[in-house]
Amino acid sequence: MTGVNEDFYQPATQPGDIIEVEDEETGEMVKHMIYLDEFGNGTKTRPLTEDELNDLDEA
Secondary structure (H helix, E strand, O other), rough: OOOOOOOHOOOOOOOOOOEEOOOOOOEEEEEEEEEOOOOOOOOOEEEEEEEHHHHHOOO
16 A cells, blocks of 8 residues: 555544555555644645654554
8 A cells, every 4th residue: 555545534533543444455464653634734644654663663
């Protein structure tokens, strides 16, 4: 999965929150982080980086 998919946005969340979404290519659940779009709204998500995933595993 590459790029950003706005379809995963969940209104009860804030930028920086981590949500689980279904990868459209593999059908597996993956973690995405919500971030601010160009208008200052927290409406976009991106996959977590390897470092971010490792930090979650350690916490």
